[in-house]
Amino acid sequence: MGKIGILIIAHKPIKYYEVLAKDNQEIDFFVHMDIKTNYINPEIGNLIFLKDELRVDVKWGGFSQVQATLNLLSFVLHNSNCEFFHIVSGEDIVVPVNKDLSESLTWSNSDIFMELTNSPRHRYRVRFFAPHVETIWQRKLVGKLLTFSLKILDKIFITQKDFWFGSNWFSIRRDELKIILNSITDNDISLFKHRLNPDEHFFQYMVVKAGLKDNISSKGNNRYIIFDKKYNNGNNPIYLNSDQLLKLKNIHFPFFARKVDVDNQLKYYERVNF
Known part of the structure; x- marks a missing residue:
């Protein structure tokens, strides 16, 4: 195998x-x-x-x-x-x-074992620049207030765009992994570096971007x-x-x-x- x-x-x-x-x-x-x-x-x-x-x-x-x-x-x-x-x-x-x-x-097919859901509840993380991410302020009161303000902005500025969410832990075969890694650009890296909790979004976005959404297993991850x-x-x-x-x-x-x-x-x- x-x-x-x-x-x-x-x-x-x-x-x-x-x-x-x-x-x-x-x-x-x-x-x-x-x-x-x-x-x-x-x-x-x-x-x-x-x-x-x-x-x-x-x-x-x-x-x-x-x-x-x-x-x-x-x-x-x-x-x-x-x-x-x-x-x-x-x-x-x-x-x-x-x-x-x-x-x-x-496994014998091209399935990707990954959680992939469209989650409006988490979309504020990806929509907006987060200046406090990976700083000492992120888990302090000022950081929590900034995060709360992003949630409010998300409710004010309505969008119908999909926002992909899931766990960072997944299983994949070589060919599909190569496709995903080759699809990642500097712009993708730059975008997610300044977003909240990107580990629960980045690879999900890359799977969709790479055209592999239909490869997601019904078993999730x-x-x-x-x-x-x-x-x-x-x-x-x-x-x-x-x-x-x-x-x-x-x-x-x-x-x-x-x-x-x-x-x-x-x-x-x-x-x-x-």
């Missing part, structure tokens, strides 16, 4: 993926470790860390998350023969159908995630424990589940008979 590449965006140690890489030598694992994070390279042959010149200082709500992903995708595309690309965070976990991960993480209003008002996924993951294995067949802390990642790995 072709080689699998699991591309990990992380900001702290990834002990689970170290174990997974050792036990799955046929799969290559590539890591963007936040430049703020010091780590000791475990020197596992199929676990490849981006060098410092490609590492980014990732900041919440800004383009740095997109840049880290672009750096990782470009590196793997040009420095490996991987056919299948899975973008994950350090807090994701593989949910295999069976012992053969290669069978669980591949094929990740298992639970949002609960009781946890951060539903803005972030809840953390899953190993018991929840074991139940998931028997009733669902997603590629990955998130979020899972390192203790539960390792506990789940120990308990499951791959």
